[in-house]
Ligand SMILES: Nc1ncnc2c1ncn2[C@@H]1O[C@H](COP(=O)(O)OP(=O)(O)O)[C@@H](O)[C@H]1O
């Protein structure tokens with residue numbers, strides 16, 4: 001058996017096991033990679049709400065990142081909920097010092113439940129991290145926040161994605177069905193610096209169990225880019241679009257698998273397992 005690639009997640013924990021580090025490690029494992037982790041925030045969270053957040057001291061986050069990067073041959077990095085402006089800047093500084101591998105930044109600011117996981121200062125700090133990212137994967141609310149726009153701004157997603165790409169990294173603006181359209185397709189907008197955005201389209205899965213889908217998607221994208229160039233898509237956007245389509249169909253397949261699960265009173269977890277589930281779970 002050959003030695004696996006190593007993927008590192010720098011992200012928050014979700015006590016309900018749906019989003020954050022739990023989703024990232026499961027997704028890396030499902031791609032055959034060894035997952036390493038640095039915990040930037042801890043949340044007391046369930047399917048309905050985020051009830052409390054603890055941000056560990058920055059020195060402790062730095063110690064985790066340094067331990068992993070100093071010892072393991074990390075082939076890709078994914079960041080999720082970083083939790084404070086200082087953590088965003090710390091990750092930017094550490095990864096800028098060791099360039100050369102893909103970095104997928106999921107700028108977690110607003111959870112599926114609507115909870116705010118990163119305020120205006122965290123959004124502003126991403127200005128320091130984005131130039132070091134290979135790809136950033138905001139949803140619509142997060143893209144507006146990163147651009148300093150009002151939450152009700154009506155700029156179309158394709159233009160938001162292209163504006164964000166002008167910060168120097170590729171962008172996947174993740175989305176749901178087109179507004180006003182029948183919810184049968186999901187549209188993600190993909191942009192690389194200096195070019196208009198293109199669309200990656202896949203079938204919509206009708207489910208409430210989508211908690212953790214953004215983390216799963218960004219981790220799947222990092223897993224697919226692992227071992228490749230640090231600037232995927234900058235020479236040929238088709239390379240990045242193909243990786244985005246793969247990661248999106250992986251995520252949709254996870255959503256399909258957990259479509260009818262009955263876990264929790266709110267937005268239930270997206271499936272993290274490929275193994276058969278135990279029938280006793282339905283009792
Ligand atoms: N119900 C769904 N059916 C199919 N794909 C979905 C669904 N919800 C989200 N996705 C896809 O999952 C990926 C992550 O997007 P999303 O969950 O919107 O991110 P976030 O959690 O950051 O808001 C995207 O490729 C998106 O198109």
Ligand SMILES: Cc1ncc(COP(=O)(O)O)c(N)n1
Nearest residue numbers: 012013019020111112212213
């Ligand atoms: C610790 C943590 N990280 C990320 C998310 C976002 O995930 P989602 O958008 O699927 O709720 C979350 N809810 N909690």
